[in-house]
Amino acid sequence: METRPLVGPDALPLYLRLADRIEEDLRAVNGADGARLPSERQLAERYDASRVTIRAALAELRERGLLVSLPARGWAIAAAPKPRGGTGTAGRVLGFTDLAQQRGLTMRSRVLSSGVRPATVREAELLNTVAGADLFEMFRLRYLNNMVIALEHNRLPLAVAPAMATTDFTVRSLYDVLREASPTQRPHYADYSVEARIATDDERAKLEITGPVPILAATQLTFNQEAAPIELTIQAYRGDRYTFRASITD
Incomplete structure (x- = not known):
């Protein structure tokens, strides 16, 4: 069986690396559900990235269920869905x-x-x-x-x-x-x-x-x-x- 080399984190697309950074920052500050994020322009300045890359990273976080987009009002932290039963672990599940x-x-x-x-x-x-x-x-x-x-x-x-x-x-x-x-x-x-x-x-x-x-x-x-x-x-x-x-x- 051939063993394939792993792909390092630096090989990920820029928007995915940026999404991971933003996710870590959001979890570090423990923002409340529904809290508004800074504007895309402010985020672009904070993370030294283009607004196109910021927008792609935010869309990725929306796909992960961490953010919601607010028409004409930017982005906000999503309310975490509750497990159907038991005391499941919330957040990103890793394989x-x-x-x-x-x-x-x-x-x-x-x-x-x-x-x-x-x-x-x-x-x-x-x-x-x-x-x-x-x-x-x-x-x-x-x-x-x-x-x-x-x-x-x-x-x-x-x-x-x-x-x-x-x-x-x-x-x-x-x-x-x-x-x-x-x-x-x-x-x-x-x-x-x-x-x-x-x-x-x-x-x-x-x-x-x-x-x-x-x-x-x-x-x-x-x-x-x-x-x-x-x-x-x-x-x-x-x-x-x-x-x-x-x-x-x-």
Whole structure:
């Protein structure tokens, strides 16, 4: 399996780098929902960028669900959509590839199987579709620096991104395919739970586990920018190669 080099952050288009900077600044000041942003001219001066680039960056943040455009009045901070159930994490949801890039690690995937099948009643309930609707399903192993880290089971309504059915996910990111869909599907927040347990025989074999190594089993239901559920994923991480961290706020 060929390992492709990661693309560094400096290779991203200027407007995407600028969008990330603006997003970081907005989160740092913890602006209230509905708060107005400075004018595009003022933002262009602040970030030393053209108004065209500023406008593209703001449009990107609107796609992420962080901003809303106000006709003839500029831009404002969007009200964060609330999870349908549980205490999900708000903000930008990062996929495995995103996290690897963020940490400067080499990532690769080995697809064990993928295909389209009818959704079960339970899957349809979680993913807000109907039983029997086309569901894209994939099992794959995820590697960091050529060490197997996780066994992943992804399920998504095919309608959110029909290209999934013909995409080679050994070389493509699932979240990139979602972002490129029409209309775009931006993972925005997720309900996430994790538990430690003993690996099954199948998990031990696939994750190359020998000896008394537990796994961390995570279940994630991801919602898009419109607060619609788009992905149900179960991940089994090797407990000796993965640490779960979270920030808790009031």
